Amino acid sequence: xxxxxxxxxxxxxxxxIEAAAKCMRSCFGNPSSxxxxxxxxxxxxxxxxxxxxxxxxxxxxxxxxxxxxESNNLAIFGTAQALKRRGNRIVTTAIEHPSVAEPMxxxxxxxxxxxxxxxxxxxxxxxxxxxxIDAVNEKTILLSFMSVNNETGYIxxxxxxxxxxxxxxxxxxxxxxxxxxxxxxxISADLISLSSHxxxxxxxxxxxxxxxxxxxxxxxxxxxxxxGLRSGTEPVDLIAAFDAAIKAYPxxxxxxxxxxxxxxxxxxxxxxxxxxxxxSVDNIVNFSVIGIRSEIMLHFLEEKGIxxxxxxxxxxxxxxxxxxxxxxxxxxxxxxxxVSFCRNNTANELEILTEALSEGIKRFKR
Numbered sequence: 001x002x003x004x005x006x007x008x009x010x011x012x013x014x015x016x017i018e019a020a021a022k023c024m025r026s027c028f029g030n031p032s033s034x035x036x037x038x039x040x041x042x043x044x045x046x047x048x049x050x051x052x053x054x055x056x057x058x059x060x061x062x063x064x065x066x067x068x069x070e071s072n073n074l075a076i077f078g079t080a081q082a083l084k085r086r087g088n089r090i091v092t093t094a095i096e097h098p099s100v101a102e103p104m105x106x107x108x109x110x111x112x113x114x115x116x117x118x119x120x121x122x123x124x125x126x127x128x129x130x131x132x133i134d135a136v137n138e139k140t141i142l143l144s145f146m147s148v149n150n151e152t153g154y155i156x157x158x159x160x161x162x163x164x165x166x167x168x169x170x171x172x173x174x175x176x177x178x179x180x181x182x183x184x185x186x187i188s189a190d191l192i193s194l195s196s197h198x199x200x201x202x203x204x205x206x207x208x209x210x211x212x213x214x215x216x217x218x219x220x221x222x223x224x225x226x227x228g229l230r231s232g233t234e235p236v237d238l239i240a241a242f243d244a245a246i247k248a249y250p251x252x253x254x255x256x257x258x259x260x261x262x263x264x265x266x267x268x269x270x271x272x273x274x275x276x277x278x279x280s281v282d283n284i285v286n287f288s289v290i291g292i293r294s295e296i297m298l299h300f301l302e303e304k305g306i307x308x309x310x311x312x313x314x315x316x317x318x319x320x321x322x323x324x325x326x327x328x329x330x331x332x333x334x335x336x337x338x339v340s341f342c343r344n345n346t347a348n349e350l351e352i353l354t355e356a357l358s359e360g361i362k363r364f365k366r
Contacts, residue, residue, distance in 0.1 A: 003342075004306065004307060005308055007153075009197050012200055013248050016248070017202075027041055031233070031234050041234075058209060061212070063210065064230065065205070067204065072103070074216070074230065083215060088139065089113045090104065092117070092143070094117065094118040095322045095325045097146060119154070140169065144177070146178075150284075151284075151338060153280030154326060178194055194208070200342070266351065275287045286323075286339075287336070288333070293335055294334065297364070301360070310338065320333055
């Protein structure tokens with residue numbers, strides 16, 4: 001099996017599996033309990049919070065959620081509820097994950113003014129970022145965007161945007177969907193959404209970073225855990241695995257750049273390939289096989305034990321509006337293939353992939 005769909009999810013690393021198993025066996029207490037088992041469980045949560053803050057190079061608070069979707073919803077709805085008296089303008093982009101795009105549609109229905117900026121309307125990533133910055137005004141309560149796009153790897157420079165917006169409008173809350181960017185690119189924001197299973201942790205847990213003095217109201221109510229912002233008993237075993245996965249995740253990405261360079265050279269040798277990933281991280285490469293629908297090529301590759309994607313795992317085979325917003329034609333979007341690496345992938349796997357692509361092109365080319 002050759003697994004090249006790591007932007008969808010990653011295989012849990014041994015460190016994460018062992019941490020979760022150890023916790024389930026010997027530290028299964030409720031972290032809200034006052035006895036020794038509860039206190040030990042709380043220590044695991046505290047350790048994980050410190051690990052995340054250290055990797056983000058931030059001071060602030062960490063709140064654990066069920067995953068990035070909940071983190072994004074908490075950031076967006078929580079900010080809108082907390083600051084709606086201050087203004088009703090929210091700025092975002094046309095290339096967001098559904099867990100951001102759908103909440104924006106709901107807020108629009110509630111009377112919020114949603115400004116969505118499309119990268120394809122600008123000649124460069126810098127001009128796109130300038131447009132995001134310029135869209136913020138005194139009525140803007142929230143600016144929300146992803147640091148790395150999950151379908152093409154497109155990078156939006158949160159450090160540059162954060163400094164520029166805060167200089168002019170310091171009360172505007174900046175939220176970054178950092179799911180694909182965490183551990184790969186620097187992230188600056190008041191709120192940052194994270195996911196464990198994208199970095200070889202275990203599915204079912206995510207986190208939201210909140211800078212100090214950032215106002216946010218809860219969207220889940222109950223027992224008042226996590227300072228009342230996210231009620232519910234924390235999944236200590238999954239949090240322990242998240243902690244272990246971060247500690248095990250490499251800080252040197254030479255492998256990703258080498259794999260990307262190798263893949264680009266191999267793709268150049270094939271007919272009818274157009275690369276859609278531009279201004280992107282090294283571990284995500286999106287390309288179109290002209291004349292062959294994504295679904296056909298994906299199933300052909302699967303028969304050979306090669307697993308890739310057509311884009312977001314949440315799109316379920318639909319043509320991606322994100323690719324259109326990034327300037328990819330409808331025809332090319334219909335034939336898009338996403339390859340995403342992890343630290344376990346090899347150059348030899350990419351050779352096998354491109355050999356299979358070549359065979360598929362000869363069989364299915366219209």
